[in-house]
Amino acid sequence: MPGRPVRLAAAPADAAEVAAGLDALRAEVGVDAAWPAPALAEAEHAARAGAAPDAADRPELAQRVDRTDLPLLTVDPAGSTDLDQAVHVARHGRGWRVHYAIADVASFVRPGGALDAETRRRGSTLYAPDGRVPLHPEVLSEAAASLLPDQVRPAALWRVDLDADGEPTDVHVERALVRSRAQLSYDEAQRALDDGTADDVLAGVRAVGLLREERERARGGVSLDVPEQEVVRVGDGWALRFRRTLPVEGWNAQVSLLTGAVAARIMLEARVGVVRTLPPADPHDVARLRRTAAALDIAWGEDEPYAAVLARVDSARPAHAAFLHEATSLFRGAGYATFGGADGAPVPTGDAAEHAAMRLPYAHVTAPLRRLVDRYGTEVCLAVVAGRDVPPWVRDALPALPAVMAETGRRAGAFDRGALDLVEAVVLAPALGRTFRGAVVDVDERGDGSTRGQLQVREPAVRARVTADGPLPLGRLVDARLVEASVPHRRVAFSVERPVRPGSPLASPA
Numbered sequence: 001m002p003g004r005p006v007r008l009a010a011a012p013a014d015a016a017e018v019a020a021g022l023d024a025l026r027a028e029v030g031v032d033a034a035w036p037a038p039a040l041a042e043a044e045h046a047a048r049a050g051a052a053p054d055a056a057d058r059p060e061l062a063q064r065v066d067r068t069d070l071p072l073l074t075v076d077p078a079g080s081t082d083l084d085q086a087v088h089v090a091r092h093g094r095g096w097r098v099h100y101a102i103a104d105v106a107s108f109v110r111p112g113g114a115l116d117a118e119t120r121r122r123g124s125t126l127y128a129p130d131g132r133v134p135l136h137p138e139v140l141s142e143a144a145a146s147l148l149p150d151q152v153r154p155a156a157l158w159r160v161d162l163d164a165d166g167e168p169t170d171v172h173v174e175r176a177l178v179r180s181r182a183q184l185s186y187d188e189a190q191r192a193l194d195d196g197t198a199d200d201v202l203a204g205v206r207a208v209g210l211l212r213e214e215r216e217r218a219r220g221g222v223s224l225d226v227p228e229q230e231v232v233r234v235g236d237g238w239a240l241r242f243r244r245t246l247p248v249e250g251w252n253a254q255v256s257l258l259t260g261a262v263a264a265r266i267m268l269e270a271r272v273g274v275v276r277t278l279p280p281a282d283p284h285d286v287a288r289l290r291r292t293a294a295a296l297d298i299a300w301g302e303d304e305p306y307a308a309v310l311a312r313v314d315s316a317r318p319a320h321a322a323f324l325h326e327a328t329s330l331f332r333g334a335g336y337a338t339f340g341g342a343d344g345a346p347v348p349t350g351d352a353a354e355h356a357a358m359r360l361p362y363a364h365v366t367a368p369l370r371r372l373v374d375r376y377g378t379e380v381c382l383a384v385v386a387g388r389d390v391p392p393w394v395r396d397a398l399p400a401l402p403a404v405m406a407e408t409g410r411r412a413g414a415f416d417r418g419a420l421d422l423v424e425a426v427v428l429a430p431a432l433g434r435t436f437r438g439a440v441v442d443v444d445e446r447g448d449g450s451t452r453g454q455l456q457v458r459e460p461a462v463r464a465r466v467t468a469d470g471p472l473p474l475g476r477l478v479d480a481r482l483v484e485a486s487v488p489h490r491r492v493a494f495s496v497e498r499p500v501r502p503g504s505p506l507a508s509p510a
Contacts, residue, residue: 002365005316008098014426015237017487022130024478025490031126031412038114043137046108046115047144050154058115060383060391061107061175067157068179072101073201074147075252078185081142082125082134084367086155087182089204095163096208101155103145105136105368105375113394120400121409125370127439128419129231129238134370140370149183156261156365156378166211169423171262172329173378184471190246209251212258217453219359220307222248222331225315226324229461231423238423240461244315256366257358264353266381272340272390273380274373274401275363278356279332281306292326296475306330318439319475321456325441331357336364336373336405340390341398373405396506421490426463428492435497440466443474455480455494468496 026033035043046052054062072086088099109116119135126133147153157176161169177413184192184202192198193206214244216223227242260276267273285313286306293309296319300309313320313361334355341346349354355362365381368374376394383390441463442454455466455478466480480494 001331002163014440017426018238019130019380021426021487021490022128022419025415025418025422025428026128029411029418031133031411031415032467035137036114036118036421039118040137042113042115044119045107046110047139050144051107051496052110053113055107056084058391061380062386064154064175064177065157066100066151067101067176070099070101070157070178071101071201072147072178072180073182073184074149074180075184075186075189075202075205078187080185081146081148082132082369083147083180083183084176084369085256087252088201088203089208089255091204092161092198095161096166096171096204096211098158098160098162098208098255098258100158100160100366101147101176101180102158102256102259102366102374102378103147103369104154104156104175105140105145106379107154107175108140108145109136109372109375111391118406120370123372123404124412126412126415129233129423135319135372136369145369147180148228149180151339152179154175156270158262160258160262161210162211166208166367168262171385173268173381173418175382186246186249186252187190189252190248191401193248196397200256205255206248206251208258209248209254211363212254213250215307216254216257216358217311218306220305222307222310222357223253223360224310224324224327224331225313226328227321227388229420229463240420240423242458242461249361255396257362259366260362260364261358261360263365263381264363266384267363268353268361269375270340270384272338272384272395272398273363274338274377274398275336275348275353275361276334276355277348277352278331278354278358280351280356289323289326292474296320296323298323304407318441318477321439322441322475325456326455336402338401340396342396345399345401371405372408376401394396418490421492422487424460424492425462425485425487425490427460428462428482429487430484432485435479436462436494436495437477438462438466439477440472440474441497443472457494460493464492465496466494472496482508 011234027257044378070088072088074083074086082351084103086101090097122135125135136493155176158172159172163169171373189202230243232237232241264275313323315321315324337348339345353361363377364371364374365377376397379394380390437458438455438457440453441456444452452467479497483492483495
């Protein structure tokens with residue numbers, strides 16, 4: 001007789017074991033948190049002076065308007081101190097005016113200097129359960145360059161006017177001095193919107209976010225609502241959970257996506273810059289997703305685009321979670337395209353210039369504290385809008401950016417997955433041999449007649465390999481025995497014992 005399914009409380013993982021495992025993982029994927037002394041010295045000098053050592057010699061830094069009158073606010077995860085963006089939204093005629101202040105990292109980093117070289121090696125900030133490995137030293141990323149509340153900071157200030165439908169009608173960007181008035185966590189912002197205490201700015205973020213979500217759906221864009229698996233601090237250790245995004249996170253993200261879209265348009269029209277790209281979904285992947293929908297009894301009209309189906313599924317239902325998991329295969333191959341740089345690369349056109357999930361051209365310009373490429377896209381836009389030549393240090397750097405960001409993406413992905421695998425193994429190791437209930441969210445048919453796939457367990461929040469001697473029921477709840485929880489190998493595996501009968505207390509309808 002198989003064991004009774006159990007719910008294992010997400011007790012804190014052993015702190016020492018996790019710490020040792022994370023150190024080993026960092027060494028394995030090439031993550032070095034230590035700052036070279038020259039790079040750190042440059043950052044500390046820039047923080048004290050409020051600018052990079054060569055700021056006076058760079059004409060692009062010469063003019064800055066004072067917009068400290070603008071009542072900006074930030075909306076970020078609780079406890080964040082590396083604040084890239086601050087927003088203000090207000091009515092403007094029949095539409096809206098969005099101001100979006102982005103940390104002016106280029107003002108603090110000397111092109112060709114030691115700090116510049118180290119940020120190019122790192123590429124992006126990496127996040128771990130025991131802290132982040134930042135792209136820039138904390139003296140900049142969490143202090144002098146961060147848009148912290150009640151602090152005057154240099155910024156690239158975007159102004160985007162929208163019509164009543166949420167489409168851009170006018171765009172401007174310039175260097176400015178700004179001062180954020182409030183720092184809100186996502187939970188605080190959502191509560192204020194829900195209970196009616198939100199101010200006009202936050203209410204404007206919701207209004208514009210909703211409009212932009214409508215425009216996204218109208219053009220066939222996609223935002224996947226897949227619960228995020230994360231490691232959380234519990235006392236002196238860590239535990240696992242699945243976290244669903246709050247509506248305000250989506251609305252706030254739409255402001256960032258809007259800015260990235262207008263930035264891409266500026267650069268493409270100027271024939272110089274860098275855009276984020278994603279190729280169209282492979283027809284074979286779309287056909288496979290249609291077969292998955294049929295198997296899971298998810299309605300999909302013959303002429304209906306996949307974006308419309310994805311917009312109405314609910315990841316809390318096992319069958320829908322499986323469908324969303326399969327849908328991620330549509331969005332592979334993201335990269336960057338540079339043009340007009342020192343190598344003379346031509347301007348991309350058509351699909352080569354677009355981000356297929358957004359269904360329009362898009363650029364990364366809103367997170368320069370945490371992502372290297374944003375610094376360069378921002379500088380191109382500032383120069384083009386001001387009618388100046390793009391600085392030579394920007395043009396010279398453009399050709400290498402795709403390779404730099406591809407490597408940092410590989411490293412970040414390996415580290416993120418490795419950290420989750422480690423904590424999963426530590427949390428589950430004491431329960432080896434016990435039975436858990438979870439949803440089969442992926443199936444890979446093997447030639448020998450057995451089946452393997454992915455199992456999503458709710459408590460603790462685990463997504464791991466599962467095998468069976470017979471067919472795995474995609475999108476169904478199953479009872480599965482934990483057959484491996486190896487901390488040294490950062491590996492967890494389950495074996496299916498039996499499907500859960502429809503109508504059982506934990507079974508969700510398809």
